[in-house]
Amino acid sequence: xxxxxxxxxxxxxxxxxxxxxxxxxxxxxxxxxxxxxxxxxxxxxxxxxxxxxxxxxxxxxxxxxxxxxxxxxxxxxxxxxxxxxxxxxxxxxxxxxxxxxxxxxxxx
Amino acid sequence: xxxxxxxxxxxxxxxxxxxxxxxxxxxxxxxxxxxxxxxxxxxxxxxxxxxxxxxxxxxxxxxxxxxxxxxxxxxxxxxxxxxxxxxxxxxxxxxxxxxxxxxxxxxxxxxxxxxxxx
Numbered sequence: 001x002x003x004x005x006x007x008x009x010x011x012x013x014x015x016x017x018x019x020x021x022x023x024x025x026x027x028x029x030x031x032x033x034x035x036x037x038x039x040x041x042x043x044x045x046x047x048x049x050x051x052x053x054x055x056x057x058x059x060x061x062x063x064x065x066x067x068x069x070x071x072x073x074x075x076x077x078x079x080x081x082x083x084x085x086x087x088x089x090x091x092x093x094x095x096x097x098x099x100x101x102x103x104x105x106x107x108x
Numbered sequence: 109x110x111x112x113x114x115x116x117x118x119x120x121x122x123x124x125x126x127x128x129x130x131x132x133x134x135x136x137x138x139x140x141x142x143x144x145x146x147x148x149x150x151x152x153x154x155x156x157x158x159x160x161x162x163x164x165x166x167x168x169x170x171x172x173x174x175x176x177x178x179x180x181x182x183x184x185x186x187x188x189x190x191x192x193x194x195x196x197x198x199x200x201x202x203x204x205x206x207x208x209x210x211x212x213x214x215x216x217x218x219x220x221x222x223x224x225x226x
C-alpha cells in the first residue's frame with residue numbers, strides 16, 4: 001500500500017502570493033499516476049491535476065503540477081480569492097488508491 | 109454530461125448494515141476502462157478511498173475495510189450499490205461515489221452524509 005504525506009498541513013498566504021504544496025509517497029508511484037483535487041467547504045472535491053502534471057478542464061494555468069517517483073508538487077503561481085480551499089493528492093497506480101491528508105490554503 | 113448521485117439512509121444504528129446506491133448517467137459501466145469508486149470523508153477530516161468496481165467486474169477494496177464492504181453493479185439500471193456491515197459511530201461521514209477513467213477519479217457525486225448513532 002502506498003501512503004501519501006502532504007505538507008504543510010495549512011498554508012496561510014495572501015492573494016497574489018505563490019503557494020507550493022508537497023505530496024510525498026512512501027514508494028514510487030507508477031507511471032506518475034498522481035492526481036490533485038480541490039475541495040471547497042460544503043462541496044465535493046474536483047479533479048484539478050492528473051498524471052502528475054496535466055490540468056483538468058476548467059482550471060487556469062496558474063495551477064501547475066510537477067514531480068515524479070515519490071515527490072510531487074502543486075504550485076499555484078498567484079493566488080486568487082477563489083483558490084483558498086483544501087487540496088488533496090491521490091495516487092491511482094495501485095489499489096488501494098489512497099489520498100493524502102490534505103493541505104488547507106487559507107487567507108492570511 | 110456525467111452525473112452521479114448517492115442515495116440511502118442518513119441515519120443508521122451501530123451494528124446495522126449500510127446500503128448506499130449510486131445512480132449515474134452520461135456513461136456506461138460496460139465501457140472499457142470505466143469504473144465507479146466510493147470515497148468517504150468524516151466531518152472535518154480527510155478523504156478516504158473505500159472501493160472501486162470496474163467495468164469488467166474487477167473489484168478492489170480498502171484493506172482496512174475489506175471484510176465489511178461489498179460492491180455490486182447493475183449495468184442496465186446504471187447503478188452501483190455499496191454495502192458496509194457492522195456500522196460504528198466512527199463510520200459517520202459523507203459518502204461519495206465517483207466515475208473513474210481507469211482508476212482516476214474524475215467526476216464526483218454530491219455526496220450523502222451518513223450518521224451512525226443509536
